[in-house]
Amino acid sequence: GERPYDVLIASDGVNSVIRDTLVQQDPAFKFASAPLNGTQKILHLKMPSSLDPSAVHAMSGSVELPSGAKQRVGFFWVPERNRTTGGRQGCVLVNWGESEEDGSLMKATDAGQVRDLLNGAFPALNGEVTLEAAQQFIDQTPSMNTVTKCSTYHNAEGRIVLLGDAAHSSGGASGQGCNAALQDAQVLDGILGEVGGDLDAALPLFSERRVPEGHALLDLSINQGPKGPVLRLLFLGLSAFETLGHRLFPKAVLPPTQNLLTQTDWDFSVIYGRKRRLLDFVKKSNRKYGVFTGYD
Ligand SMILES: Cc1cc2nc3c(=O)[nH]c(=O)nc-3n(C[C@H](O)[C@H](O)[C@H](O)COP(=O)(O)OP(=O)(O)OC[C@H]3O[C@@H](n4cnc5c(N)ncnc54)[C@H](O)[C@@H]3O)c2cc1C
Structure with a gap:
């Protein structure tokens, strides 16, 4: 049956039925997933x-x-x-x-x-x-385990907002899924405060702020390390260098990406940005090995 609501919050996890309904009904909503x-x-x-x-x-x-x-x-x-x-x-x-x-x-x-x-x-x-x-x-x-990518985390017409794994699942790969889900809730709460509870203003703002974070988290989860055998060896060497370098010169050398994820409260997009050159390179190489790229 039908029920009236003010806002529908889809926090129903990686297999979200609400998101799947949106995928079917909203042609502008892009979605992809992979095991x-x-x-x-x-x-x-x-x-x-x-x-x-x-x-x-x-x-x-x-x-x-x-x-x-x-x-x-x-x-x-x-x-x-x-x-x-x-x-x-x-x-x-x-x-x-x-x-x-x-x-x-x-x-x-x-x-x-x-x-x-x-x-x-x-x-x-x-x-x-x-x-x-x-x-x-x-x-x-x-x-x-499943990874997913959505082009937006809201639907304005239906006043629907996706939080947590319903919006962005990284399949446990980086151990950040719970953090990301809690951040979604915190950010939505903050936005609702900013706009005085105006849902029509809040939902697009939520997507604007959280989609870049969800996409960065996906990349940090599946493209943190290379799949190619030679690059993997180089990557191990680089990680050892970063670990030691950071210990000796903490201001000059960043630690490995996973350390930034687990030991700082930086936004995922900031972490990606600080490691962009390396991660973009790994991502490009991983494409050849069939690593998930989403809908693009
Ligand atoms: C193997 C593995 C290891 C992981 N390790 C980590 C880790 O170390 N650290 C970390 O931060 N994250 C980790 N994660 C990710 C983390 O578990 C998820 O990101 C997090 O649980 C997402 O929270 P959520 O509330 O969005 O979804 P969920 O935790 O999946 O909660 C969704 C809830 O909605 C309910 N639900 C679904 N459909 C309906 C419905 N139709 N009606 C009513 N209820 C419904 C479900 O029963 C469930 O209780 C891991 C994930 C996996 C798979």
């Missing part, structure tokens, strides 16, 4: 004793497939409490590269096989992926 970084599931596991149980950790490993090909697997550990015992453990985001080959994680249907694949990929776990955890893994439907 990012393979597939993932969640495990709840005891953290290995070598890891600090109060910190987050990223581990990468690989599984050897029957064909001899390697399948990349990542474990991202977030500390949590066991809901029954209250003991410390880890919530693990398991992320792996695409492969439809038999024997791959995607095709596995046997808990014993999954347990052995994951324990084999991460010897540091000392075999602590249990049969029960492997069964949890099999029982889940895998989810995919």
